[in-house]
Amino acid sequence: MTVTATRSRTTTLARPVRARRRPDVVRSRAAAWVAVGLIGLFGLAPIYWLVVTALTPDETAFSFPPSLIPTEVTLEHFVNLTKNEQLFGYLINSVIVSVITAVLSVIVSAYMANAFSKFLYRGRTSLMHLVLASQMFPQALLLITLYAVFSATGLLGSYAALVLSFTTFTLPLCVWMLKGIFDTVPSSLMEAAAIDGASRWRTLHQVALPLAAPGLVAAGLFAFVRAWNDFIFALTLADPERQTLPPGLVHTYLGEFQTAWPDLMAASFVVSLPVIAAFMFLQRYLVGGLTAGAVKG
C-alpha cells in the first residue's frame, strides 16, 4: 500500500510539471527529430542513390528525368563483380597496403607521441608543430617529391612506396591524436612502475600502451581509412598490378567516352563494406579513442 501511495503521489506531483513543460519539450523534440531527419537524409541520400543505381539496368540508368524509385531492378551489376578477377586483385592490394599503413602508423606514432608527451627536451613544442606543419603541404607537392625519392631508391611501383607515402599523411594526425591520449596516462603510474624496477621499455609497453589502447585503435582506423580511400598516390606510385581499389575502380569503369555507372556503383557499394564492418566492429574503441584526452584531469 505504501508503495502504491508513493507511486500515486509521485504521479500526482509529476503531472503538473510535465504539463507545464510539454509544449517546450514537444517543440524541442520535434525540432531535434526534424534536424536528425534532415541530417540523415543528407547523409544517406548518396548511399541510397548509389544502391538504386547499382540495382538499375543499364538501359534505364540514364532515364530522363531520373527516377527516385527504380521501375526495374537487376542484380546483374553485382553478378558482374564476381566475374571480375582484376577487381579482386585491387581489393587484395587495398587490404595489404591499408593494413600495413595502419599498423606502421600506429607503431611509429605511438613512440613519437609518447616521446612528445612524456619526455621533456629542448625544441619539443617546435618539433610537434613541425610534424603538424607537414600536413599542410599540398598533396601534389608531396606526390612529386615522393615520386622522385622512390624513383631514385628503386621503390617506385612497390607496396612499400604506397605504404610509406600513405604514412606521410597519416602520421602527423596520428601523432597528435595519440599525444593527447598519452597526456592522460598518469606519469605517477609510470614512475611507480619504474620504482618497482621496470625498465622504460617495459613501462611503455606494459603500462602506457595498454592504457592508450582505444586511442591506438582510433588512430589505426583513421590511418586505414585514409589509405583505403587514397586515389592519386596509389595511381601514381604503384605499378598497375599493385594498385588499390580507388584507381582500380576508375581504371575499370571510367573511360574516355563512357562511364559504367551501375557497375561502378555496385562495386563502390561492395568495397565500402569492409570499412563499414571495421567501423562497426571497432566503434566502442573508436569513440573512446577519439574523446580520450579531450578533457584533462
Next chain:
Amino acid sequence: MPPMNRRDALRLLGLSTLGVTALSACAPDATGGGAARSSGDAAAKTFGFTSWSLNEEAQKAAVQAIVDAYASAGKVTINTASFPYNEYLNQVTLKIRGGQLSGAVQLDVAWLAAMASLGKLRDLSPQATQGGYTEVALSSGQYGGKQLGLPWTTGSIGLIANTEILQKAGVSELPATTEEFEAALTKVAKLGDGIVPYAAATKAAQLKDILPWMKTFGSPLLDGDQITVGDDASVAAVEWYKQLYDAKLIAPDVDRFDARALFAQGKAAFYDDAIIARGVVAGQSPDKSLTEKMKPLPRPVLDAGGTPQALLWGHVIVVVEGEGAEAAADFAKFATSDTATVAGFFEKVKLPPTTTAGLADPKVAGDAFTAEWTEKITKTATPNPFWRYAGYGQIETAIAEQVQAVLVGQASAKDALAKAAETAKGLQK
C-alpha cells in the same frame, strides 16, 4: 620523466631500421611491372606501349590484339601500361619526366603540345611518309614543324541529329545555316514533352564547345599569337548562344555526359559529340533503333556556301626517346597504317582509320555513318588553335567561365570575352 638514455635511443633506432627493412622487402625487383622500364636489352627488342584504351572495356581486347599481333610477328616484347583517361596526361608527363616511361604512347591530339614541351618525343617523319595517311590526319600529329605523332584515329566533334524527332517537329531537311538551325530548334521546342531542342554544352566544364561556333561567326580565335576572343565575331557568337539559352532552345547545366543521356533517351534533337558517339549512345538507350535515326550534320554556317566548322579530334601514337624507340616507332606505324590491322580495329571499335587505304577498305567505306561523318564533318575539321600552348586547358576554362557568366546574365558578352582574353593572354606559354 628523466631524459632518454643512449640504450633507449639505440633501441628506437633499431626498431625504426627494422621497420624500414621490412618495407624494403616489399620493393619490386629490377624487372618489376609497369611501363617500359629500361631492361638493358641492347638489341632493343623490348619497349613499352602506354595507352588508356588498354583498360577500357570497349577497346581493350581490340588494342591488345594489335599489340599481340605485332609482338608475335616481330618477335619483340611489348610491356603495356595504362592510366585512366582523365588522369592520363598528368601520369604520363610525370613518368616521362622521371625517366620511367619510354616507347610508344597513345595520346589525345589535344595533348601533343604538352608532351612535345618535354622535349623527349621522336620525330616520326620517316614513318609518316611511308604510311599513306590523309593530310588532315597527318596534321593532327604535327607540332613545331615536326611529325611527332602518327595518327591512329582521326575524327571530329560535330553535330548529330535525331531524325525521328525532327520529322515529328516537321523538319524535313537538316539545317545548313544558323538561320535554318534556329528555325528547326524552334519547331522542335513546340513538341514539348521535355525535349531539349539542342543539348548544347552550358556547363563551364564543356563550354569549350562554343569555340567552333565562334569560328562559324568569323573569329579566328588566335591570329598568330594574338588571341582574338573578344572580337566582334566571337561576341556575336556568344550573344547568339545566349539568345538560344533565353529562348530555352538550349538547356542549362548540360555537359557532354548529360547531352548523351538526353539524346539516348530521345529527349534531344541535336547535340555535339565525337564520331564514336554512335556506340556510346546506343549503349545508354532503351531505343534499340536509335542508331538508325542518328544523322551527322555539318555545323550550320552563317551564310549558305560557307565552310562548316568542326573541331578535329583523334588519337595519335608518339614515341618517347629511349631504349627500344626504333622498334616502338615501327610498332606505331604498324598499328596506325597496316590496312588489315586498322580495318579490323575499325570493325571492332568503330574508330575511323587515318590512311587513305584504310578509309577505302570495304569494312570502313561500307559503314554509311562513318563515311558520311568523314566526308561531311571531318573533312573541314581543324585543330583547336589553343592546343599549341601547354596551358590550353586553362585557356579554354578561362573562356568557358566567362561564357557561362554571359549565359546566366552576370555579364555582357563583350565584357566577359574581353576578360577571358585578358586571362588567356597570361596563359600563352
